[in-house]
Amino acid sequence: MTASLPLFSPDAPEEGATGAPSGHEPQGLLRGLNPEQLAAVTLPAKSALILAGAGSGKTRVLTTRIAWLIQTGQLTPGGVMAVTFTNKAAKEMLTRLGAMLPVPVRGMWVGTFHGLCNRFLRAHWKLANLPQGFQILDSSDQLSAVKRIIKAMNLDDERFVPKQVTWFIAGSKEEGLRPKDVDVRDEQSRVMVQVYQAYEEQCQREGVVDFAELMLRTYELLRDNVALREHYQRRFRHILVDEFQDTNRLQYAWLKMFTGPQTAVMAVGDDDQSIYAFRGAQVGNMTAFEREFGVEQVIKLERNYRSYGNILDAANELISHNTNRLGKNLSTEAGPGEPVRVFEATSDFSEAQWFVDEARQLHRDGMARSDIALLYRSNAQSRVIESALFNAGMPYKVYGGLRFFERAEVKHALSYLRLIENPNDDTSFLRVVNFPTRGIGTRTLELLQDAARASGRSLSQSVTAVPGKGGSNLQAFVALIDAMREATKGLNLRQIIEHMLHESGLLDFYKTDKEGQDRIENLEELVNAAEAFVTQEGFGKDAVALPIDEHAGAIAEGLPKAVASVDLTPDAETGEIMSPLAAFLTHASLEAGDNQAQAGQDAIQLMTVHSAKGLEFDAVFITGLEEGLFPHENSVSDVDGLEEERRLMYVAITRARKRLYLSFSQTRMLHGQTRYNIKSRFFDELPESALRWLTPRNQGFGSGFAREYQSAWAKGSGLGSIVGAGNVAPRNAPASGPVTKSSHGLRVGQSVFHTRFGEGVLVTLEGTGDDARAQVNFGRHGMKWLALSVAKLTPIE
DNA sequence: AGACCTAGTATTTTT
DNA sequence: TACTAGGTCT
Numbered sequence: 001m002t003a004s005l006p007l008f009s010p011d012a013p014e015e016g017a018t019g020a021p022s023g024h025e026p027q028g029l030l031r032g033l034n035p036e037q038l039a040a041v042t043l044p045a046k047s048a049l050i051l052a053g054a055g056s057g058k059t060r061v062l063t064t065r066i067a068w069l070i071q072t073g074q075l076t077p078g079g080v081m082a083v084t085f086t087n088k089a090a091k092e093m094l095t096r097l098g099a100m101l102p103v104p105v106r107g108m109w110v111g112t113f114h115g116l117c118n119r120f121l122r123a124h125w126k127l128a129n130l131p132q133g134f135q136i137l138d139s140s141d142q143l144s145a146v147k148r149i150i151k152a153m154n155l156d157d158e159r160f161v162p163k164q165v166t167w168f169i170a171g172s173k174e175e176g177l178r179p180k181d182v183d184v185r186d187e188q189s190r191v192m193v194q195v196y197q198a199y200e201e202q203c204q205r206e207g208v209v210d211f212a213e214l215m216l217r218t219y220e221l222l223r224d225n226v227a228l229r230e231h232y233q234r235r236f237r238h239i240l241v242d243e244f245q246d247t248n249r250l251q252y253a254w255l256k257m258f259t260g261p262q263t264a265v266m267a268v269g270d271d272d273q274s275i276y277a278f279r280g281a282q283v284g285n286m287t288a289f290e291r292e293f294g295v296e297q298v299i300k301l302e303r304n305y306r307s308y309g310n311i312l313d314a315a316n317e318l319i320s321h322n323t324n325r326l327g328k329n330l331s332t333e334a335g336p337g338e339p340v341r342v343f344e345a346t347s348d349f350s351e352a353q354w355f356v357d358e359a360r361q362l363h364r365d366g367m368a369r370s371d372i373a374l375l376y377r378s379n380a381q382s383r384v385i386e387s388a389l390f391n392a393g394m395p396y397k398v399y400g401g402l403r404f405f406e407r408a409e410v411k412h413a414l415s416y417l418r419l420i421e422n423p424n425d426d427t428s429f430l431r432v433v434n435f436p437t438r439g440i441g442t443r444t445l446e447l448l449q450d451a452a453r454a455s456g457r458s459l460s461q462s463v464t465a466v467p468g469k470g471g472s473n474l475q476a477f478v479a480l481i482d483a484m485r486e487a488t489k490g491l492n493l494r495q496i497i498e499h500m501l502h503e504s505g506l507l508d509f510y511k512t513d514k515e516g517q518d519r520i521e522n523l524e525e526l527v528n529a530a531e532a533f534v535t536q537e538g539f540g541k542d543a544v545a546l547p548i549d550e551h552a553g554a555i556a557e558g559l560p561k562a563v564a565s566v567d568l569t570p571d572a573e574t575g576e577i578m579s580p581l582a583a584f585l586t587h588a589s590l591e592a593g594d595n596q597a598q599a600g601q602d603a604i605q606l607m608t609v610h611s612a613k614g615l616e617f618d619a620v621f622i623t624g625l626e627e628g629l630f631p632h633e634n635s636v637s638d639v640d641g642l643e644e645e646r647r648l649m650y651v652a653i654t655r656a657r658k659r660l661y662l663s664f665s666q667t668r669m670l671h672g673q674t675r676y677n678i679k680s681r682f683f684d685e686l687p688e689s690a691l692r693w694l695t696p697r698n699q700g701f702g703s704g705f706a707r708e709y710q711s712a713w714a715k716g717s718g719l720g721s722i723v724g725a726g727n728v729a730p731r732n733a734p735a736s737g738p739v740t741k742s743s744h745g746l747r748v749g750q751s752v753f754h755t756r757f758g759e760g761v762l763v764t765l766e767g768t769g770d771d772a773r774a775q776v777n778f779g780r781h782g783m784k785w786l787a788l789s790v791a792k793l794t795p796i797e
Numbered sequence: 798a799g800a801c802c803t804a805g806t807a808t809t810t811t812t
Numbered sequence: 813t814a815c816t817a818g819g820t821c822t
Contacts, residue, residue, distance in 0.1 A: 086811060114812045138812080211812045246811095279810060378808050383813085400810090437798065590812065610809050632808055648809080671807060672813035 026071045026748045027764060029064055029100060033057075035783065040299045041065045042763045042777040044751065045074065045237065045264040047293035049244075049286065052268050053330045054315070054654035055306030055616065062240055062268055063093055066108075067100040069238060072749020074761075079237040081109040081258065083116060085246055087591045089614070090115065093242075109236070113251055115590055117214040121221075122578065127228065128221050131207040133582045135418060136589035140406065141427050142166055142210045148430070149198045152453060159188070160195065169196050173212035174250045174280050176219065206426050206458065215250050222257035233260025244269030244289065248280040252288065265293055271326045272319050275610060275648050277640070286326065296780040304330040304654075306616055308337020310690040311660050315653040317687045322643045330654070338659055339692035344679070345665040348381075348624075352388035355621055358661065359604055360394065362619055369395060371618035373605040375652050377630040380670070381623065382606050389604065399607035404593030409510065409519040410526055414588055416504045417497065420485045421582050423478070424458035433459075433477055436509040440477065444470030480504075493530045493580045501527075529593070533584050609652045620656035622649075625664040626677035649682050746774065746788075751796040757781040759796065 030038055037057055040050050041064045052058035066082060069075040084090045090111045097105050109116055118136070125132050137145065146169070147162045172182055179197040184190045203209060209217065222229045236258055241247070244267040247255075259265055267289050274283040282288075290298065304312055312330045319325070345351035359372050374385060382398055389396045404410060412435060415428035423429075434440040444466060451465035452458060460481070463474040484503050488496040501507045501523055510516030510523070605617065609630075624630055630649065635641035653660060664679045746752065750762045757778040764775035772788040786793065 112812065136812090139810090214812080276810075278808085380807075380813095439798090441798085592812080608809065629808095634808065644809095669813070 026068060029068050029071060030763070033061075033064065034303055036299055036301050036303065037061050037064075038763070039777060039783055040266075040301070041068055042761055042783075043266070043299075044759055044761045044777065044779045046779065047259075047263075047265040047289075047295055048267070048779075049290050049295045049298045050266065050268040050301065051298055051326055051328055052270055052301040053304060053328050054270065054273060054651070055304045056301035056330070057303075057305060058242075058268050058270075058301060059089075059092060059096070061301065062242060062266075063096040063100065065266065066238070066240065067097060068749070070101060070103075072747070074749045074751075075237055076107075077103065077105065078107040079235060080240075081116070081236045081238070082111075082240045082242070083255075084110075084112055084242040086614075087112055087115070089242055112590075113254070114211055114214050117218040117254075118586060118590060120218050121209075121214065124221060124228065127225060128217050129204075130209065130217070131422075133207070133421060133578065135208050135422065135425065135582070135585055136214065137203070137208050137210045137427065138406070138589050138592070139166070139211070140411075141208075141589075142170075144430070145202060145208075145427050146195070146199060148426070148449075149195055149202060152449065153195065153198060155191065155195070160191065165192065165195055168192050169199060170210070170212045171280065172196060173216045174248045176216065176250050176253060202426075205456075206424055207422055208425060208427070212250070215254055219250060219254045219257055222254075229257060230260065232258055233263060236263055239263060239265045241265065241267045242269075245271050245274040245283050245286060246276050246281045247285050248282055249285075252282070252285045256292075259293070265289075267293075270328070272322070272328060272647055273613065273651050275613065275644060275651055277644050298326075300328055302328055302330055304332045306657055307332065307654065308334050308658060310336050310339050311653060311656050313690045314340050314660070314686050315650055317690075318646060318653065318682060318685045319650045321685045322646055324643075336690075340660045340662060340686070340690050342683070342691050342693045342695075343661065343663040344693075344695040345663060346667065348384045348665050348668040349388075351623060351663050351665045352384045354663070355385060355623065356388045356392045356394065358621075359619075360392065362659075363394075367618055369602045369604045372621075373607065373612065373615070373617040373619070373655065374621045374623060375607060375609045375612050375655070376622075376624050377609060377632060377648075379608060381629075384669070385606060385623070395601050395603040396606055397601070397603040399605070399611050404522070404525070404529070405588045406592055407519075407522055409506070409522055412506060413497070413501065413504075413523055413526055414585065416481070416484070416500050416506070417581060418585055419460075419481045420488060420496070420500065421579070421585060423460040423481060423485075426452075426459045429459045432504070433474070436505040438477060439473045440470060444474065447471075448474060493534050493584055494527055496581055497527050497530055529588075530584055533587055534580055609648050612655050613651050616655055616657055618657050619659040619661070620652070621661040621663065622652045623663050624668070625662055625680040625682060626668065627680055628675070628677060629668070630680055631682070646682070646685075746793065746795060752776060752793040753796055754778070754786070754791065754793055757784060760784075762793075 030041065033041060034057075037060070040048070040061050043065075050058070050061065052061070062082065066075075066080055070077060070080070082090075082093055084093065094105055094110050097108070097110070109119070111119065121128050121130060121134070125134065143162055143166050146165050147157075150157050150160055150162055150165065172178075179193050179200065182189070182193050182196070184193055203213065222232065239255065239258060241255065246269075255265065267286070269286055271283050271286055274281060277283065289295065307315075309332055312332055313336075316329050343351070343354055345354060355374060359369075359374075362372055363369055376382060376385075379400060386396065386398065405414070412432055415425075415431040418425045418428040419432070430445070433445070447466045447470065448459055448462055452462040455462060455465070460478055463471065463478050465471075466474055480503065484500055487503075488499050491499065506523065507520065510519045513519070609622070622630075627633075627636075631642055631645035635645045662683070664677070664683075666677065668675050668677055746762055746765060748762055748765060752760055752762055754760060754776070757776075758781065760776040760778035760781075762774055763777050763783070765772070767773050770789045774786050774788055774791075774793065775783065776786060776793070777783050
């Protein structure tokens with residue numbers, strides 16, 4: 001790492017990433033944890049709530065806890081479930097666990113809510129009343145499915161806007177409501193429920209499930225099947241949930257289904273970072289959890305290892321304006337650092353120009369472009385910035401565009417593959433039946449859909465019912481798909497895809513298309529993705545997406561006979577429970593992939609505040625801090641909305657490690673009109689002492705200061721390094737060597753009983769004979785050092 | 798089938 | 813402004 005300016009001193013150890021793996025012995029794992037982290041990691045096996053502030057090492061706590069429990073023999077890998085929201089977070093956990101544990105992460109249920117549901121339903125497809133190779137609809141598939149229904153039911157799509165209907169369906173499912181459970185108030189909702197009902201029937205007929213269905217099916221199956229529920233409750237001794245503040249009602253209820261009397265659930269979250277209420281997240285789940293899971297003590301992780309003091313002061317002060325918080329204050333030992341810089345621009349254009357200049361300077365002074373991030377409230381704001389960066393010739397990367405598996409050509413290819421796997425997938429059928437064109441027009445398709453509806457069969461099964469030219473074209477299409485299915489039998493995944501790309505005519509189509517080159521590249525990339533998925537490495541690394549439980553057999557064994565054996569029906573020939581193609585298709589729906597493949601480039605990062613959550617950068621620019629934009633005008637009318645905007649701002653601020661810039665503009669082009677804005681109210685909620693205005697305050701309009709902003713590089717700010725702020729080893733890591741067993745017959749990880757403090761877990765053992773001491777985590781009573789010659793510790797089994 | 802035109806609409810988003 | 817969906821015309 002290079003460093004010239006003090007500002008660019010070697011990075012503080014990132015949360016959990018300190019140095020080499022600490023050796024595969026229990027106490028080594030705990031080295032470098034601060035007291036609160038240590039307490040959380042070694043908590044007795046009871047449900048616990050961890051309030052983890054931004055940058056407080058939450059992922060480290062989560063992974064270390066799992067590793068520690070396993071290494072001390074309190075838990076087997078098969079007894080763990082760790083749930084996250086994103087594939088990225090799940091992968092991160094697996095990677096870290098892999099580094100910490102000598103044993104591979106086999107059999108551990110680490111994944112996203114949806115990924116784990118998929119895994120569960122694959123194992124119990126029969127009980128869940130699903131076809132064995134059921135496929136998953138992504139949001140756009142779902143939308144087109146709803147559109148078809150609205151059309152079929154002859155409804156006015158202005159009264160029943162497909163997108164809104166989609167929300168209604170997903171929303172109902174997330175409340176755990178089937179069509180029969182939904183409250184019907186008026187005509188509108190009555191019809192909505194009918195659409196919901198029809199949608200369900202259609203999905204069931206086609207053998208597909210949407211995201212919410214994955215959750216709901218799993219929940220219902222566990223709720224209704226006592227034997228199965230008890231089996232899983234016994235199996236998972238420890239369940240850990242990341243980003244708990246983002247869970248919705250269904251996810252909470254789902255979690256309860258997995259939780260038995262012996263299950264310890266550790267919920268980790270931060271109410272101040274709850275920014276997804278708009279899509280159903282219930283922050284209230286945190287307090288509900290505390291109450292309903294009998295949490296005895298809440299551990300707060302408030303030590304921040306990411307940012308300098310001024311940045312944290314700004315964050316703390318801002319968020320203190322919210323009510324109904326669980327209460328938390330971030331602190332650092334890194335010193336105040338530089339002030340937060342504030343810039344007022346005359347126009348969005350000059351704001352962009354200022355940013356480009358500033359970023360260029362940072363880069364010249366040694367900061368990697370990828371360590372510089374520009375955040376905005378809404379995607380539309382990126383445009384001006386992009387054009388400024390483009391003109392300046394600075395590489396940048398915008399997050400949030402189309403993801404790989406969502407690109408049109410990729411979706412087309414996937415539709416062909418799905419049809420090979422399941423000809424009754426009408427969504428896929430309609431997507432590609434006339435792409436490339438095969439003389440199958442709207443009229444023909446109407447006839448086909450009518451016929452299918454009348455007979456209750458799939459489109460593919462109904463092609464013979466359509467007369468004339470259209471009918472024979474349809475039959476030719478079905479024959480094409482059938483031929484592909486035949487021809488690809490026994491081929492590997494790569495060969496299947498290549499065959500399909502040629503036979504479908506997709507490749508030829510894009511070859512003649514003038515802008516087809518990129519698309520062909522994407523299709524080649526699809527082949528690569530499949531290859532990567534299949535290879536040993538891909539399967540191993542990608543265990544998140546691995547649809548089949550490696551221990552499916554083991555599950556079956558442990559289950560009561562009545563529910564077990566029927567569910568895992570391997571292919572008679574190959575013995576596979578699921579074909580590689582089906583597995584790959586599942587992977588494609590569950591993980592949309594990166595949004596831009598241009599990896600390797602050192603580029604400035606542009607994204608919304610929402611997508612910045614969980615990330616961190618040396619320098620962060622929060623732009624467009626204007627009333628109406630941030631906070632957004634649609635949110636300011638009610639208190640809840642405003643508080644969520646404030647949390648959003650809090651998330652944005654806490655992304656910054658070393659330097660934070662806030663900017664706003666007097667005017668801005670929005671929807672083709674110039675808007676005159678006043679600065680965000682959030683400026684009034686920041687501590688003046690932590691700010692430095694780069695432009696004069698209370699600047700009136702039109703005073704034309706154009707570019708006379710003072711360079712942010714005003715004289716060396718003489719910062720010390722942030723080194724030392726890292727997870728400095730507290731006193732719990734004695735050099736006396738790993739003592740895991742002693743003459744007392746106690747070992748680390750063991751549960752013990754103390755007459756005064758009750759039940760606890762042994763965290764450290766050191767010294768011998770009369771000198772022997774033990775560190776014990778008594779949960780509610782805290783962490784204690786006890787002299788073994790005095791304290792009476794009784795081992796519990 | 799495909800080019801062309803018009804009107805309507807514009808937070809935040811993962812799975 | 814800039815995109816989409818949908819309609820109409822060739």
